[in-house]
């Protein structure tokens with residue numbers, strides 16, 4: 001829109017990195033607004049630098065824009081300096097492609113990737129000039145929709161959205177927009193449209209469900225209040241993952257972003273089932289793409305973007321059934337094109353040295369490792385299927401190649417954790433340090449540093465630990481003290497930052513609908529950009545919780561019984577409740593569960609979902 | 622960013638190297654691309670164009686590109702220059718077409734040729750400066766005449782240490798023409814540029830506005846010429 005463009009001209013140079021606010025990047029899709037029937041604002045509730053790195057957005061952006069008469073645009077949360085300038089100059093939130101205000105769009109879609117971005121959704125709706133509460137947006141458009149991993153429990157955000165899209169978006173987004181396109185000419189009311197929309201598998205309209213509570217505050221029941229709404233809403237899944245849409249082009253930003261490179265998704269889901277890891281359960285089952293598909297996608301992306309680096313995206317790239325062949329075949333192409341092949345989630349132990357050297361998978365300087373727990377017992381509890389021997393062997397190898405830094409990530413506050421487990425972190429770090437000194441001088445690097453970071457464990461829905469209490473701040477501080485006194489070497493560097501954000505994450509992750517009021521109240525008090533240290537205001541959040549009668553301990557620190565009705569129990573993420581209970585019980589016995597490749601453990605996923613290992617299609621050799 | 626490689630991959634060790642110089646336009650949305658971002662954008666554009674580009678030699682080969690002058694964030698220009706080299710002697714027309722097809726909105730390749738002058742020969746550049754402000758154009762004309770009639774115009778220049786030191790910019794200012802339209806003062810100025818002394822057109826404009834307490838609504842600046850010592854256009 002000319003009007004916004006002219007206003008922007010006057011303020012952009014006052015903003016930091018203005019190229020982020022004006023669009024025009026290579027690969028961005030600009031259409032003739034008069035020839036377009038459905039307009040979709042894809043909003044990432046964080047800054048451009050963060051959002052532009054996000055793969056899901058690139059996929060759904062390309063997918064929708066393939067349809068000639070639909071136009072999907074990108075929208076991000078402006079930095080505070082630019083937000084102030086926008087408000088001073090009456091510039092509503094606009095799409096980066098057309099510079100049109102998004103309040104006039106048909107759909108406003110948010111991807112919910114992490115809890116700490118929730119309040120940015122409210123802030124962005126407000127900046128767009130829209131009421132934040134769904135009930136106050138009475139007309140059909142814009143329809144405010146949400147997707148992404150956090151919608152596996154969207155209850156604390158349910159007051160603000162018209163509908164949620166559960167699971168993988170490649171098919172359901174098309175179905176939803178097609179339905180809209182079909183109904184739009186007959187001018188339906190919002191309710192008429194939503195009643196049709198819930199007939200699509202994976203579409204969840206929170207206002208079509210009533211939630212009742214028990215006297216103790218737990219959820220009693222969640223029941224549909226319209227006949228069209230199903231009792232349970234099933235997440236969507238792409239069964240034929242090799243054939244799924246993948247963009248052949250990316251929007252290439254001018255300013256540097258967090259992950260500034262081509263990305264190719266090689267597999268979805270994870271075979272491992274670490275019990276704390278939500279991604280390991282909600283993206284099940286494990287599916288992968290064929291080598292040729294991956295190679296073609298890599299080639300077309302590199303050619304279209306001009307990036308000098310391509311990265312393979314997955315939860316664990318090493319688990320691709322033909323990983324060696326894949327890497328050799330890919331590196332043949334990337335070497336020839338002067339493109340660097342980055343492999344962020346590769347398990348070093350699964351390769352021989354030669355291949356690693358050849359593909360230069362890792363930087364020489366640093367090795368990153370996430371044992372997550374300091375003792376074998378606790379690693380068994382969390383089902384982090386890595387033994388001390390494996391850790392030791394990898395580090396040994398790394399030191400012999402001249403690595404000088406090992407970064408170790410641990411979690412604190414996991415179920416059954418004792419002080420001995422915490423001391424185990426120090427012992428393991430020390431053992432790794434000794435490995436360096438045992439490496440022959442002519443092989444090892446000149447100095448060494450072991451960097452140990454710990455994060456606070458946040459229990460998440462649809463994991464075996466969804467029943468578990470989160471450790472309190474006091475408990476974490478105690479654990480930190482123990483670790484500090486157990487580490488003696490100066491070569492081991494501890495970063496033990498404790499953040500109150502983990503409390504907020506815990507409440508938002510497993511909260512019910514009543515938490516919406518606290519989110520709203522906190523937003524009213526000026527809380528947003530909560531993932532940015534400089535903007536996070538915990539005191540304001542505590543006020544908001546207090547004023548709205550939300551007891552954070554009830555949501556964060558309480559052990560939930562197996563038969564408690566979870567706030568997300570009407571959502572079906574295909575992994576069965578019985579399996580999660582079984583896994584939880586095994587955790588308390590420190591028993592591990594084999595991964596899907598070693599043998600199916602019956603998590604409840606049906607073979608029709610296309611999992612490589614589901615239904616006994618393949619067993620390990 | 623590309624990682625360090627143990628062995629230079631794909632580095633063509635042939636001695637053949639064909640230097641090319643393109644003149645490009647950076648206007649509209651593209652004026653908000655910073656110089657650092659522009660370098661990356663150009664590298665990617667060259668890569669997409671599939672031109673047989675010459676990489677720097679060594680352990681960390683990268684696409685060789687050079688910009689004789691940086692263009693400040695927010696300036697427009699139709700006379701910007703970028704140098705690079707090819708491994709094959711392609712026709713200028715062909716190179717222009719291939720690269721132009723890869724330009725983002727607001728950018729265009731205007732011409733391509735073999736470099737004549739060296740970067741160090743650049744001494745000046747010309748700018749069109751267009752100001753709208755809380756004063757009428759007629760008032761601004763009067764003030765600008767007064768500005769140019771001064772013998773000394775001191776501005777505070779930031780040093781590397783972060784302190785400020787006074788610099789007289791008057792000898793560096795050359796007014797080529799001055800016009801007005803309904804709401805703008807339009808100046809055409811020649812300022813020192815290049816490796817020696819550089820005066821940013823924005824700094825000159827701000828010095829004027831500050832001196833007379835004028836609050837600008839908008840300042841639009843376009844670089845119109847890059848010149849060498851004898852007043853010829855750099856090419």
Ligand code: SF4
Pocket residue numbers: 284285286595596599600601602603604605606611613614615
């Ligand atoms: S059904 Fe079996 S193989 Fe499939 S994801 Fe579940 S545990 Fe793994």
